[in-house]
Amino acid sequence: MAAEPGLQELRELVAEFQPGRGHVLPALHKVQHTYGWVPRQAIEVIARQLNTTPALIYGAVTFYSDFRTHPPATYEVAWCCGPACRLRGGEAIREAIQEELGIGLNEQTPDHRFGLHVGQCNGTCHEAPQIWVNGRVRGNLTPESARDIIRSLRDGE
Amino acid sequence: MNARLEKLISDARAAWRAEQASGRIRIRVTLDTSSLARGADETLARLREAAASRRIDADVGITGSWGFCWMEPCVSVRSAAGTHAVLYGNVTPDRVDGLIEAIAAGRDLPELALGVIEGNATPEIPLLEDHPFMKGQVRRLMANLGRTDPENIDHYLAHGGYEGFGKALEMDAEAIVKEVLDSGLGGRGGGGFPTGRKWDFLRNATTSPRYLVCNADEGDPGAWVNRILMEGDPHLIIEGMLIAALASHADEGYIYIRYEYPLAFERMKKAVAQAYERGLLGRDILGTGKNFELIVFLGAGAYVCGEETGLINSIDGYRGMPRIKPPFPAQAGLWNKPTNVNNVESYANAPLILRHGAQWWSSVSDVKEKGTKMFTFSGHVKQAGCIEIPFGPKVRTLLEQYAGGLSGDLPLKGFQPGGPLSGVLPASDIDLPLTLDPYRERGMFLGSGGVVFFDQSACIVDLCLFFLGFCEDESCGRCTTCHGGTQRAVEILRRIAAGGGRDADLENFEKLIGTLVWSNCLHGQFAMTSIKTSLRTFRDEYVEHIVDKVCRAGVCKGLMPGRWARRPAPVSAGATAD
Numbered sequence: 146m147a148a149e150p151g152l153q154e155l156r157e158l159v160a161e162f163q164p165g166r167g168h169v170l171p172a173l174h175k176v177q178h179t180y181g182w183v184p185r186q187a188i189e190v191i192a193r194q195l196n197t198t199p200a201l202i203y204g205a206v207t208f209y210s211d212f213r214t215h216p217p218a219t220y221e222v223a224w225c226c227g228p229a230c231r232l233r234g235g236e237a238i239r240e241a242i243q244e245e246l247g248i249g250l251n252e253q254t255p256d257h258r259f260g261l262h263v264g265q266c267n268g269t270c271h272e273a274p275q276i277w278v279n280g281r282v283r284g285n286l287t288p289e290s291a292r293d294i295i296r297s298l299r300d301g302e
Numbered sequence: 303m304n305a306r307l308e309k310l311i312s313d314a315r316a317a318w319r320a321e322q323a324s325g326r327i328r329i330r331v332t333l334d335t336s337s338l339a340r341g342a343d344e345t346l347a348r349l350r351e352a353a354a355s356r357r358i359d360a361d362v363g364i365t366g367s368w369g370f371c372w373m374e375p376c377v378s379v380r381s382a383a384g385t386h387a388v389l390y391g392n393v394t395p396d397r398v399d400g401l402i403e404a405i406a407a408g409r410d411l412p413e414l415a416l417g418v419i420e421g422n423a424t425p426e427i428p429l430l431e432d433h434p435f436m437k438g439q440v441r442r443l444m445a446n447l448g449r450t451d452p453e454n455i456d457h458y459l460a461h462g463g464y465e466g467f468g469k470a471l472e473m474d475a476e477a478i479v480k481e482v483l484d485s486g487l488g489g490r491g492g493g494g495f496p497t498g499r500k501w502d503f504l505r506n507a508t509t510s511p512r513y514l515v516c517n518a519d520e521g522d523p524g525a526w527v528n529r530i531l532m533e534g535d536p537h538l539i540i541e542g543m544l545i546a547a548l549a550s551h552a553d554e555g556y557i558y559i560r561y562e563y564p565l566a567f568e569r570m571k572k573a574v575a576q577a578y579e580r581g582l583l584g585r586d587i588l589g590t591g592k593n594f595e596l597i598v599f600l601g602a603g604a605y606v607c608g609e610e611t612g613l614i615n616s617i618d619g620y621r622g623m624p625r626i627k628p629p630f631p632a633q634a635g636l637w638n639k640p641t642n643v644n645n646v647e648s649y650a651n652a653p654l655i656l657r658h659g660a661q662w663w664s665s666v667s668d669v670k671e672k673g674t675k676m677f678t679f680s681g682h683v684k685q686a687g688c689i690e691i692p693f694g695p696k697v698r699t700l701l702e703q704y705a706g707g708l709s710g711d712l713p714l715k716g717f718q719p720g721g722p723l724s725g726v727l728p729a730s731d732i733d734l735p736l737t738l739d740p741y742r743e744r745g746m747f748l749g750s751g752g753v754v755f756f757d758q759s760a761c762i763v764d765l766c767l768f769f770l771g772f773c774e775d776e777s778c779g780r781c782t783t784c785h786g787g788t789q790r791a792v793e794i795l796r797r798i799a800a801g802g803g804r805d806a807d808l809e810n811f812e813k814l815i816g817t818l819v820w821s822n823c824l825h826g827q828f829a830m831t832s833i834k835t836s837l838r839t840f841r842d843e844y845v846e847h848i849v850d851k852v853c854r855a856g857v858c859k860g861l862m863p864g865r866w867a868r869r870p871a872p873v874s875a876g877a878t879a880d
Contacts, residue, residue, distance in 0.1 A: 165637070167556070169619030170602055201620065208621035208778075209602030211561045227523035228718065228754045229680035231768050265603065267562045268526020268752075269339040270680030271372035271687070280564070282339035 150180060155190040164196035169205050173212055182213035210263075218253045220298050222246075223264030223277040230266075234287070235274040241288035242276070245295045258299070303468040306588045310580055311468075314459035326361045327405060328380040328387075329353070332448065333364040334533040335565050336526070337374035344395040345375045352402040360405070366447035366534020369688040370416065370435065371678075378419060378448065379405060387420035389430055389448070419448075434703055435687070440666055440674050443650050444690045447534040452569055455576040458537040464582065466656030470545045471590060475505050478549035482652060485660035486672035491517060491608075491645035492720060492749045494671065494738045497652075500642050503632035504550035507640030514546055514555035515636065515643040517613055518570075521560060521605040522721030523772070525752025527676035528646040530688050532559070532566035535650075536573035540596065542649030544582065545656055547594045550642060554595045558613050561603045571598045605776035609823050610643040611635075612778065623778040624823035645750065647676060667692040669737050677736070679705045681717075681754040691736075698732045701755055712757040712866065716840075720749015722769040723828035725835035726762070746831050758866040761857035762840040763847050766832050767795040773829035784826030787818040791833065801860035803848030811837060 150158075158179060162168035172195065176187045183206055192199040206212045224239050243249055246259050253260040264277055272284025276291065283294055321328075331337075331346045346364065353360040359382070368376050373391030379401070380387035388410050393401060397414065404411040410427055417430025430436055441447075450457035458464070470478050483498030504512055516539060520528040532539065543555045557574075559567045574596050577583045585593045599617055606612045607622040614635050616622035635641020651673055655663045664672035671693035677700060680686040684706035697717060701707065708714060714729040725746030727734070734740045741748045756765065774788035791814050794807050815830045837844065846852045847861060856867020 167597075167599070167617045167619055167636075170600065170616065173602070174600055195619070197619070204621050205602075205619065208623075209561075209604050211603035226768075226772075228722075228765075228768060229524055229686065231765075232681050232754070232756050232760055265521070265560075265562050265605070266523035266526075267335055268520075268524075268529050268678065269336050269371075270524060270526075270678075271336065271374075271685075272339050273680065273686075275339075284339060 149184050149186070152186060152190060155184075155187050156194070159187075159191055159194045162191075162194055164194075168195060169197075169202065170209075173202075173206060177212060181217045182215055185214075210265075215253075216257070218260030219258045221260045221262070221279055222295075223262055223280075224250070225264045225266060225273070225275050225277070227266030227270065227273070229270035229273040230275060233273045237288045238274045238276065238286050238291045241291045242295060245292045259295070303465075304471050304588050304590065306581065307464060307468045307471075311459050311464065314456040314463075317456050318460035321361075322384055324361065325382050326359050327382050328378075329360050329362045329405075330365040330378045330380075330448070331362070331393075332367050332374060332376040334367045335529060335563070336367060336371040337376065338565070340374040341395050342375035345377065345393055345398055348395050348398040349377070349402065352398055353405075356402060356406050358402070358406055363451055364453070365449060366452050367530050367688060368416075368448040369439075369444065369530070369690075370685075371687040372685045373416065373687075376416070376448070377401065380420060385421050387418070388427060389416045389419050390414040391416045435685070435689070435706075438691060438695070438699070438703070439689050440692055441690050442654055442666075442674050443531060443538065443647065443676060444534070446538075447530070450535070452534050452536055453572055455537060455573065455580060458535065462657055463537055463653075464541055466653035467541050467544045467548075467582075469656045470548045471588070471592075473548075475549050475551060478545060478656070479505060481660050482549065482655055485651075485655045485663045487648065487651050487655065487663075488671060488738075489645055490647035490651075490675065490750065492724075492747055497644060497648050500632070500644065501546055501549045503630075504552065504640055504642040507550075507632060509640060510551075511553040511639055512551060513636040513639060513641040514543055514550070514552045515610070515613065515617070515631075515641060516543055516555065516557040516646055516649055517608065517610065517643055518557055518559040518563075518566070518646045519601055519608040519613060520563070520646070520750065521608045521776075522724075522750055522752050524678065524680050524718070524754045525721060525750050526678050527688060527751045529563050529566050530676070530678075531646055531650055532563070533569050536566075536570045537577065538650045538653060539570070539646055540573055540577050540583070542652040543596065544587075544594060545652040546642065546644070546649060548592070552642070553593065554597070556597050556599050556617055556636070558599045558601060558607070558617060560601045560607075567598065567600050574598055604778075605772070606778045606823070606825050609825060612823070613643065614641060621778070623780050624825070626822055647751075667694060669694040669735070670739070671737050675736070675751060677704075677751045677753060679753045679755065682709050682712075682757040682759070683707070683755050684709045693737050694735055696733050696735055697753070700736065700753055701732065705755065708755065708757050710757055710759065712759055715756050715758045715760055716762075717756065718754045718832070720747070720752055722772045723747075723824065723831055724749040725831040726765065726769075726840075727835065728839040730839075744835060746835055747828075759855055759857075759868065761853050761855035762836050762843045763795055763799050763853070764855070764857045766836060767792065767799060769832040770795060770829065773825065777825065777829070781821040781823075781826050783818050784821040784829060787814050787821075787826070788829050790814060791830065798844070798847050799853075799858040799860060801851050801858075803844075803851075805848065807848055808837065808841075808844060
């Protein structure tokens with residue numbers, strides 16, 4: 146994980162974006178893509194670049210669930226909350242993972258190796274119930290196989 | 303036709319013919335989000351390796367989805383002579399060696415075959431069109447899927463691509479609008495509003511610049527038709543937007559794709575870049591003097607941005623909160639300029655209408671809703687996949703024929719036609735047709751195409767808790783009726799599920815139903831639909847939960863399990879609905 150970026154570095158990163166051109170989300174995406182999250186100081190830098198207020202940028206960051214205001218864990222586990230997953234036992238998968246990791250949704254383990262958050266259905270419902278580990282689908286889970294995935298990641302595969 | 307376009311098309315056709323006549327075996331792997339979830343990237347890599355190491359002269363490439371999502375990865379193999387081609391399913395990485403061995407020996411692999419896609423059926427493998435999953439399907443939007451490379455504009459051009467745009471270039475805006483109006487194309491996002499009329503609003507706008515927006519924020523969980531189309535044939539959407547731009551004198555377009563679809567985003571970006579390279583987008587398009595800029599825009603995780611004014615605010619750079627209408631987008635949309643918003647599938651139909659004519663396009667359906675519609679289906683079904691059919695068949699056909707029936711041994715309990723706002727219907731409504739009106743009459747809607755079936759192991763209170771929980775999470779927070787109302791509904795449902803149901807709860811639901819309809823946008827107005835519709839047909843089950851403290855499906859852990867429960871009484875921790 147990168148250290149917190151400096152102001153100059155951030156200014157250069159978002160220099161291509163312009164006011165009044167719908168560049169708020171693209172600028173935030175670029176920052177998150179670069180650092181894995183949106184550091185607090187990036188909000189002010191983007192606001193200045195786009196000639197708007199930090200409040201507006203902060204408002205956008207907190208409105209959309211996919212912007213992170215803290216660094217990601219090594220393994221970001223997204224638990225799919227969609228209807229097919231729920232019908233096929235998704236709640237038990239969530240409970241098993243939460244118990245295995247000792248954390249709830251939108252939390253990280255103290256060592257920052259695992260983060261757990263809600264994933265929105267991406268239409269791979271044929272693999273329900275499923276989780277995504279760093280974006281990769283792990284499907285057709287049982288509570289036991291979900292625990293196994295977490296354990297093998299924790300023990301370094 | 304425009305001479306430059308004609309040249310692009312004839313060059314692409316020549317290249318396609320040369321590819322066909324190359325005398326090489328052609329192997330095509332479906333590479334989309336569904337197949338990637340089942341290891342298609344590894345299948346592709348292993349096929350390339352194995353073909354190379356066995357010295358098989360094969361051209362290994364990628365294609366879009368056939369709709370057999372539950373059978374991914376799908377791989378088609380076409381003989382060197384080009385006279386025989388077979389589609390295979392479930393070609394997981396570990397099965398690649400077996401397939402390569404068969405190819406090397408010059409034979410088919412019947413145990414993985416789904417059907418013959420070119421040439422005659424064999425004694426062991428029937429034609430794909432005779433597969434039960436393919437029967438009754440009319441693949442127009444999906445015509446190229448499985449056959450062309452979505453990352454190659456020439457493949458699209460060689461299959462009638464941009465011909466509709468070529469025709470539109472020779473028509474005036476009014477004539478294009480008339481053609482689309484005559485076709486009867488209705489908005490595919492769920493509303494069904496005539497697309498041609500929307501374009502006409504923008505055409506008649508008095509200020510400029512004018513914007514087109516493609517709503518690819520397919521947020522309804524259980525729906526992935528737009529993803530299949532964007533990942534499988536992205537140029538169809540670009541061409542549709544180009545035609546709409548000619549019809550409405552639009553200057554700039556945005557394709558707003560949800561964050562959960564990274565591959566669709568990459569494919570659309572690549573396709574747009576290719577269209578720019580060929581002079582199909584940008585300034586002075588194909589030397590005609592017309593301009594149209596197209597930007598692919600990535601959302602960031604907000605269901606309510608699927609509401610057109612929420613989406614507009616999101617592009618503008620604000621929180622994606624729906625605006626108060628009027629003014630409507632056609633008057634004041636993006637940057638308060640005239641804007642038209644259509645669904646992916648609505649735009650994608652325009653090239654077909656222009657290329658083949660309104661009459662051809664609408665002739666496929668014998669109900670009021672014209673044209674074809676893509677559906678996905680999931681839940682307690684054997685086969686979760688994607689199809690394209692004319693409007694009109696029964697929901698039963700979707701379940702029994704295309705989804706292969708229920709996955710378990712329990713009877714059907716009900717289904718949700720399209721998204722968390724669309725409501726739930728009981729098994730007795732399984733013979734409703736897939737048209738718009740029957741759902742409207744029930745105070746709900748058909749939705750954008752993602753049908754979810756559930757059997758008796760599902761609990762109606764638990765399902766509504768999911769739908770309402772989703773609506774609560776995704777409420778933008780503007781209207782108290784919506785953000786407060788969904789919170790109250792979730793609290794009551796949680797209490798009922800935990801065994802604390804009260805006699806007044808059903809009445810409270812009715813009050814909430816009457817309250818949320820005063821919300822500004824459809825999200826709030828329809829948030830209570832699942833409770834409203836289920837109170838009508840599953841009322842007994844609510845009463846059981848509240849009065850008898852029994853959950854017949856055994857899902858609600860605070861209650862005694864009832865007749866459909868698979869777990870024994872008393873309540874044990876860790877039980878599941880499955």
